[in-house]
Amino acid sequence: MSRTSADLAVVGATVHTLDPARPAATAIAVRGGTVLAVGDDAEIGSLCDARTEIVDGTGVTVTPGLTDGHLHPVHGSLMTAGLDLSQCRDVDELRGTLAESRRDLAAGDWIRGFGLDPNILGGQRPHRRLVDDVLGEVPALLVLADAHAALASGAALRLAGVTGPVELPGNSEVVCDADGNPTGEILEDAAKRIIERAAPETDPADTADLLADLFQRMHATGLTGGHVMDLDDGSLAALRLLDERGLATPRLRLAPWCQPGIDGSGLRELIDLQGTSGRLWTVAGVKLFMDGTIDNGTAWLEHPDCHGESTKPYWLPPSEYAEAVGTLARAGVATATHAIGDAAVTFALDCLARYERPCVGGARHRIEHLETLPDELVQRMSASGVAASMQPSHLQYTKADHTDNWSTRLGGERANRAWRCADLVRAGATLVLGSDWPIAHFDPREVLGAARLRRLPGRPDSDPVQSSQALTAREALEAMTVAPAEVAGEQHVAGRISPGFRADLTGFGVDLLTAGPDELAEAPVRLTVVDGAVVHRA
Incomplete structure (x- = not known):
């Protein structure tokens, strides 16, 4: 093979390069994991020889590889290996699902559930009395849809040694009644980990198996990479195992958590972790939390919600967050701050x-x-240069008529400010889109469609939430390609299809810039290329 010939070529396609120098083409040549050339079929054909893998792109629209701007692969894989509660529509269905699951358990097994919608509880708080009689002595930890709250059964609380209030950092809480008895409601990570430590641990090899399956499914939806907002649950060990096995992975940037109570040595460990890497993954950045979520009353709002909640930050006192961010920023570490409420965003x-x-x-x-x-x-976000990372598919947990838990807690005025994606883009802010999987599905077709429709694609029976905030097709696409590269400081090597750029490509059976957004729900993914290798083809 000639030094200038291609390893891989895609020809006969519609190519949206998102490169202003050459926005459209029909063919791409790839060599050594990078784009060798972009042009018409004849130009690219001249760079091919007998050993070039040639992909017929007839009917395929190729874009830069899609990147999920916020997801949790390991945490999500472990969580979603449990019992899916997202389809339970009322408490009776929840109880029936738990009773059925209990029948298949061996001695010592736990029930780990996820996706529990707080709207099915009829306005009441999560409480173990809702499930204890059907679970008996089976320990269960049921994570709510926002993953910031959970319901622990009585047996799980006993195994964890939780018999009353627990002193925890930040605004984490084991909720107790007036007599000091745990209700089973668990708020935020520090409280949830107390319960999780009592459950059996997952072997790193099993975690790697879950990840390998997840990554195949991600590639099949067109994802080529993601910004990972954690480094817990054995992430490094699992990723290293995948590298040893030579298995394909997305291109990942991982940001370990910085939690309340961290000291100087803990911050130094986070700084020293930066640059730790494998074949296609690297530790780059740190994730902090300024608040929790609106749905469980742990967000930080300028004014309380309808229950008088969401009045305080995750870090108490918040000055400790400021000190941690300062230490990281002075060391040149990029920070990602979870801030849902307006007071949290302001403070960050x-x-x-x-x-x-x-x-x-x-x-x-x-x-x-x-x-x-x-x-x-x-306006402040735009002027600051701080990037906005948002998840439009989370709109599925709200309703246009404001009858859902999120909207009811906020009230009409604040609910009308929901996920202001379009206003941020048009004010000049950098917007990155993602799923926050496992909170919403990682499928980028869902994310892109929701950004344009303000509801999930393929669900025309759902009313859009604040339709004035809909993005155009190009704005949505750039927010999963160009913008993630810019935020990572990789705009000169990623996010566009251009000679010398990384050969991460996504090919759909519809044109993402001209197809109707509802078409995205079932749009076939024809080709996914990561680092010059075909990782999915249909």
Whole structure:
């Protein structure tokens, strides 16, 4: 093979390069994991020889590889290996599902559930009395849809040694009644981990198997990479096992968590972790939390919700968050701050405004979620240079008529500020889109469709939530290609199809820029290429 011939070529396709220098083409040549050339079929044909793998792109629209801007592969794989509760529509269905699951358990097994919708509880708080009689002595931990709250059964609480209030950092809480008895409601990560430590551990090899299956499914939806917002649950060990096995993985950037109570040595460990890498993954950035979620009353709002909740930050006192962010920023570490409520976003921006030193590699600080924003925060985000990372498919947990738990807690005025994606883009902010899987499905067709429709694609019976915030097809596509590269400081090597750029490509059976957004729900994924290798073909 000639030094300049292609390893892989895609010909006869519609190619949206998102490169202003050459926005459209019909063919791409790849060599050594990078794009060798972009052009017409004749130009690319001249770079092929007998050993070039040639893909017929007839009927295929190729874009830069789609990147999920916020997901949790290991955490999600372990969570979703449990019992799916998302289809339970009322408490009776929940109880029936648990009773059926209990029949198949061996001695010592736990029931681990996920996706429990708080709206099915009829306005009451999660309480173990809802499930204890059907579970008996079977321990269960049922994670709510937002993954920031859970319901622990009485047996799980006993195994964890939880008999009353527990002193925890930040606003994590084991909720207790007036007599000091745990109700089973568990708020935020520190409280949830107390229960999880009592459950059997997962072997790293089993975690690697779950990841391998997940990555195949992700590639089949067109994903080529993701920004991973955690480094817990044995992530490094599992990823290293996959590398040893030579299995295909997406291109991943991982940001370990920085939690309340961390000291100077803990921060130094996070800084020293930066740059730890494998074949296609690297540790780059740190994830912090400024608040919890609106649905369980742990967000940080300027004014309380309808229950008088969501009034305090995740870090108590918040000055400790400011100190941690300052230490990381001065070390050049890019931070990603979970901030859902308006007070949380304001405080995070106030802290980040103090640090103008660029992050290592040109990466950007970012804020995750930003679910309800007044006008002044939209403008501040744009002026700050801090990237906005949002998940439009989370709109499935709200309703246009404001009868859902999220909207009811906020009230009409604040619910009308839901996920202001379009306002942020048009104000000039950098917007990255993702799924927050396992909170919503990782399928980028769902994310792109929801960004354009303000409801899930393929669900025309659902009313759009704040349709004025819909993105155009190009804005949505750029938010899963160009923008993730910019936020990572990789805009010169990723996010577009251009010579010298990484050969991460997604090919659909419809044109993402001209197809109707509802078509995306079932749009066939014809080709996924990561680092120049075909990882999915249909």
